[in-house]
Amino acid sequence: MYIRMCDTKNFPIETLIELRNNVQNQLRSINNVKEIHHQLINILRQEAFNILLPEYKGIHLPISQDEYTKELNECVNNINKIIYNQCHHNWIVDDIDIDPDRSIQIKYCEVCQLNFDKET
Numbered sequence: 001m002y003i004r005m006c007d008t009k010n011f012p013i014e015t016l017i018e019l020r021n022n023v024q025n026q027l028r029s030i031n032n033v034k035e036i037h038h039q040l041i042n043i044l045r046q047e048a049f050n051i052l053l054p055e056y057k058g059i060h061l062p063i064s065q066d067e068y069t070k071e072l073n074e075c076v077n078n079i080n081k082i083i084y085n086q087c088h089h090n091w092i093v094d095d096i097d098i099d100p101d102r103s104i105q106i107k108y109c110e111v112c113q114l115n116f117d118k119e120t
Helices: 013-050 054-058 063-086
Strands: 091-099 102-109
């Protein structure tokens, strides 16, 4: 496992929220880089297929990057569980529009921004 979780249960809730947000930002950045990488590879594959080097067709992302992304997601999930258990929640109920004719009701915490999950 790339990420070793220290004893985060003793961290203040504000620190856990900040840590979770930072890891989520890192995940978004990784996904943006992956998307750019895929677009570049698709361009290279097309060019290679058409005129240059047919071996470019086999280019792909390293498995380790996908494993790292999986580990970061697990990290966020673990942090969210701790936050959920430690936060002094202030639950807000809100309606979110899906389209002009439909909306769904959500319940989230104003403090930690987690959604209320009956299974948590």
